[in-house]
Amino acid sequence: MNLSMVQHILGLMLLIFSLTMLPPAAVSLAYQDGHFQPFLDAFLIVALLGALLWFPVRRARRDLRLRDGFLVVTLFWFTLGLAGATPFLVTDVPDMSFTDAVFEAVSGFTTTGSTVLVGLEGLPKSILYYRQQIQWLGGMGIIVLAVALLPILGIGGMSLYKAETPGPVKDDKLTPRIAQTAKALWAGYLLLTAVCAACYYLAGMGAFDAFAHAFTTLSTGGFSTYDDGLSHFGSAAVEYVAILFMLAGGTNFALHFLALRGRSMRGYLKDAEFRAYVGILAVLILVVSSSLYLTGRYGSIADAFRHGAFQVVSLQTSTGYVTAEFAAWPGALPALLMLATFIGGCAGSTGGGIKVMRWLLVFKQALVELRRLIHPRGEILVRLAKRPVPDRVINAVTAFFAIYLMLFGGLTLLLMALGLDQVSAWSAVATSLNNTGPALGSVASNFTGVPDSVKWTCALAMIIGRLELFTLIVLFTPDFWRG
């Protein structure tokens, strides 16, 4: 273990992160909301902390090993969660406890989007901007985490993806180095965000709101500058723009990158995961919209489709914008939508959940097992896009599902023990593990009314989910710490 190098990296990271306090400070000056000082304080505090961490080990120069990687990546999210809470702590508006501040920051960075704040309209513009920015930065971190870092550690959808599927991602490796890959993906992310903001603006939003929401759309975060979220605008155009860019946020960014570079949409159509992703969404939209219409919840097909499609896309991609009180929808719809969050986006996207790729593989694996029953001596392989998938990958995916299920069950029981009712408990765990945002029951719109213990548990679940379980859990295995 190379602790001094880990400390070196974290220190540097905090120094860099402190700079992100400056744009909200600028926003404060621009809008004259009188909130300049807290951001300046936060900047100084975080920078100082970073310097304190970094200075003693500034000369540490050793290569990181694989194991250090797990530690760095995990600590990265914990540290940012804590450091990101600083601006909430150094101010009275909003007046937040330590727990609330950390919950809000973690929820932001993991692009979950659950909040403990109400009365957003009354808050200073700079604070609102800061929340959106956290999610946007979180999205950036996730892309690099998912596309570049986790594969090196051997975890996650993308590693399967790169190794096992033909088509765009494998054939042209994006670029040879992580740093270049990250830059290329960020460029795509930046561009999509700008386009999204422009679309919002054209759809009738103000410039500030357009940018603020573009930030949390592409990152599939779900924070809004209004308590009632996107329904505040009451505009179908805004919602369809949101649907489109939430879809984009839930798509593998490597595909975006290749589409931009090759100026062609063919990569999307050829990608097995993307096709499954769109297919699942289409089926869910059909089911939800028609149920809404047939049960008379909405009088017109257009309304039923608009609200059905929005909620489905928002929840499955784990964005978590809500334009209708879906928790009060009839029949199985609320539970269906909560369960859709388990599907999540594509591997290598900003979306949360288990990821379409894993579902695809586990589903194919199930079909293969059935065929094996009929042909006991058959050499039957799981194939993705016609290529066989190695058994190791399948085993990893199956293990992932098992751990996911155990965590989900265990955390649900824990929340119930901490005082939540069943529906609130399981939906709160689902929304946290899957990095979605809204839930059912007492946590349907926000987490203000739950005990601190629940907030800490949920914040932990968000980080676990974001790190695709293994990155964090591996730290708790004895082998990790043994030589």
Place this chain on the structure above:
Amino acid sequence: MKIIILGAGQVGRTATYHLSRDQANDITVVDANAETLRELRDRLDIRTVVGNAAHPRTLESAGCEDADMIVALTNSDEVNMMACQVAFALYRTPTKIARVRAADYAAHPKLFEEGGLHVDVLISPEQLVTEHVSRLIQYPGALQVLDFADGRVRMVGMRAVTGGQLVGHQLRELPDHLPKRDVRVAAIYRQGRSVQPEGDTVIEAGDEVFFIAARDDIRVMMKELRTEETPVRRVVIAGAGNIGHRLARSLEDENDVKLIEHDAVRARFVAETLRRTLVLVGDAADEELLLEENIDDADVFVSLTNVEEANILSAMLAKRLGAHRAMALINRPAYAELMEGGSIDVAISPQLITIGALLARVRRGDVARVHSLRRGAAEAMETIVHGDSRNSLVVRRRVEQIDLPPGTTISAVVRGEEVIMAHHDTVIEVDDHVILFLTDRRHVETVGKLFQAGARSN
């Protein structure tokens, strides 16, 4: 013709056997194994040289200097191509034939163009056998399906059975049965003996009939000789060697293919490269496995392993368990004769299939295709007519005027895009591709001379 054969493996030995039967050929066989060569020399009138086939010294002592042709048939693609290269560079050998199995080489024709490798003809026995078997599967009921003129004309050999519309009738009734279609019966074998097909010949059940037709007319003609066969859907292949693997790949898009392989590692490899084929790990002679996989539903069972006895046994077993048709890859002519038409339906002879490609090259005249038939006793060939009416014995003559040796018939003529079934008054033109059937291959030489330009002045 002076011919050097490199490699005395299975293909090499068969080639030696067939080529040495022509008195006109001087054969020298090269192999690294002295023992194999001695055995071969004891049986055939040939010369042998021991050594590495690609080494100039070996080639020189084999007489490459004045050889007309070098046929490289060792089991290494690279040695074969290298030998051709050496033969060209040092001795300018006119004709160089190499056995090249790897499909990757054949996929790049540029390799063998001007300035590339000096190989005139590539032979891939596996590919030839695969194509042969898949044609047999395409026409259920056929014993042989032979391509001529790039597949525009096909000759089909099949056994007539009671219930076929023409069975029990005279050949001259054929045009009434098939109006607007042009089909010629080229040969009939009754109890192993050839019967000259004439207008009043009556087709009997059990006859082995060879007919020739344009590709689209094949199926209707087959109905004349057998009751209608349902198209093949379910194919079971035993043995995932090169041939089994290629066959599965060529069939899997249109058929349900099951491929049985006993070696688990090979099975895994094959399963990864095939898309729809179901690969099964096990023994093809394992009754339980065959029953488990519904062998009684299979339209065709083909066994293609390296061991011919195993092929015969598993094909017999499959047939008894209910497979509709059973084929087996059999090398030894004696076995093939024993089996075919009895316990199994078709014996596939890789040597006969491969040898045709070689024979076409050693023949006098311009021969495009040779198919060796009936264990090498008969032959179907496609020859190209050259010369003019002054120096040729065939140009601008009617078929009845041509002095063909006994047992030889002109079956069809391909003129450009046009396919003409030969009648007594069909006139042969320059550049025609003439398709002949020889019930006795001993007349090959005579036929070759007959079709050569300049034959008349001799």
